[in-house]
Amino acid sequence: MKFLHSADWQLGKPYGRFEPDIRAVLTEARFDAIDTLGKAAVELGIVHILVAGDIFDNEGPEDRTIVQAVSRMGRHNVKWWLLPGNHDFARNGGLWNRVRQRAEDGITILSDATPYEIDSGIWLLPAPLVHRHNLEDPTAQFDGMETPGATLRIGLAHGSIRDFGSQGETKNQIAPDRVRRSRLDYLALGDWHGVLKVDQRTWYAGTPETDRFQRDEPGHALVVDLATGREPEVTPLRTGRFIWLRREWLVNDLAAFDAENDRLLAAVDPAVVLLQLTLSGITGLSDRIAMLRHLEDDLAHRLRYLDVRADNLVGRPSDDDLATLAVEGMLGAAAAKLAAGIDAEGQDATLAKRALERLFVEYSREERP
Template sequence: MKVLHTADWQLGKPYGRFTPELRAALTEARFDVIDTLGKAATEHSARHILVAGDIFDTEGPEDRTIVQAVSRMERHPCHWWLLPGNHDFARNGGLWDRVRAKAGDRITILTTPEPRELEDGAWLLPAPLTHRHNLDDPTEAFDTTQTPGARLRIGLAHGSIRDFGSRGETNNQIPPDRARRASLDYLALGDWHGVLKIDARTWYAGTPETDRFQNNNSGHALLVELSPGADPVVTPLRTGRFHWLIRERTVSSAADFDADCAALLSETDAPNTLLQLTLAGITDLTDRVAILAKIENDLAHRLRFLDLRDENLVGRPTENDLAALDVEGTLGIAAQKLNALSQSAGPEARIARRALERLLVEYNREDQA
């Protein structure tokens, strides 16, 4: 038996830090990934898609968000099993009553912990959350849950196997050996946004469409092949459209940076890439200006989004740099004073370096005009 395991869609996520155009693209990608999941299930003969919580980003999404989600799911012949998580927890008269009113027969909403028989002898044990933060282990009842005639027992839950600190929820704690304790053939988890194997029978699928800068192997779903008495065969499938990359580079010259850029662009799908780029190092002032110009005038336009962090990329003026500014009058005097101040140990040194750099940029711009 094959199932597709996914989680943490967080439909309706606002992406407030981005431009309206990028917010719209990221939002649409999260709806599109529902179709990607449905097609993947059909392609791999998985009749069931298990969604381990946080289908929606809040417990009060707009009607359009609900309708888009339901209509996309119902375009595919598989069955969708939806578990409330900590962002979209179950409560009477809440979100899931609204979803249920619009959903058809291919969607089952698991707002109660009763086991469900997916197929003959294949039982699903859900652990829906009823509060954002639960002090109790949501999977504790799995150990004693009866599944008559079971050939397969599959757990579905949303919570933390371990303390993820600031990167994940510290409530809704689940013991790492729950699959063994409850005789589960597979425990499908949500909450952690990347693919994470806890043991052979316990996995996080992560979010199918990456939503933040974090190196956690996100943008996947898990194809799970189950056989009675055997460990499952789990295969990550790439589902995400956008790639969120974190790159840190120590730069020594503009030529080196040009080579780094060429390598980056050759290995990425630039129009669908969001990049957090941190630069460090010491270069000639002219090279630093050239590097930043390359980023501003070329790299930033190729990528979907660029978050540049260049505070630790230091440009030190050479004799040639200063000679270019060695002119009479106020400009020359300013250049000499800024250069002296930039080499001091005082708090103004960093500001002086930036001012000297800007002076060189503007002088060259005027000289070329």
């Protein structure tokens, strides 16, 4: 059989760091990903979509979030299997009762560790989380699950197959050899937000819509083709709309900056790019100001979002810069003193650099006769 493996939708994610217009479009993209999954399944002749936890970003989403999720899933002639994760764990009387009140026939909430025969001889073994952080391996119960006449056993879980450090949950640890221990043909996991192959039969699908500056690839789901007696065929399927990029540009003059800018715009669709840009290098003060102005006045308007980090881009005043200020009397004397201070080490040099840049910026803004 073929099925789609997805996870970590995190519907209702607040995106608090962004302005309201950006928050709105990123929020809507997560709902749109449901339609993308449903349409892809129908086109591929797939009946089942397994979602390995964190369908919602928290256990108390707004009613609109629940209604949008249920209605989007209901548009498509597929079966949705939803597993509670650590963000939306299955506590009594909580979120999932609210979802059940609105869910249609094609949606099954796997809030109990009960196996389901989803097709003849094909069993789904769920490991829902009942707390945000569980000390026990949530998949240990797979060992004792009875699946009469099973030709395929598919595990569905949410947690860390290994310690992901600061970029993933460190609770809800799953045994790395769970497939062997529990005689699984495939283990569909959620929690890690990118596609990750643990072994041939154990995969993370990642989030269908990327949500952080962590990787360049857009969101994916996995098309899984299972058959008795052979290893799974797993194919990533692009589902994400937005691309979150991290870039570091080493630029020592305006020409190098322009070249990097041109390369970026030639490689992407700016309207779907969120960029975290770090600038470093030693350049002329006037060039540094020109670079930052270009980013603020042009690139920021082309991209969906731009976050510039320029603390390591040192703007040293050129002889021409200093000569321009030197004729300004006390202003020129202050510029010369600050320029000398830049060569010193420590906090004073940093303050001198910023003060001289501000002095030059304000001077440049004045209308000259």
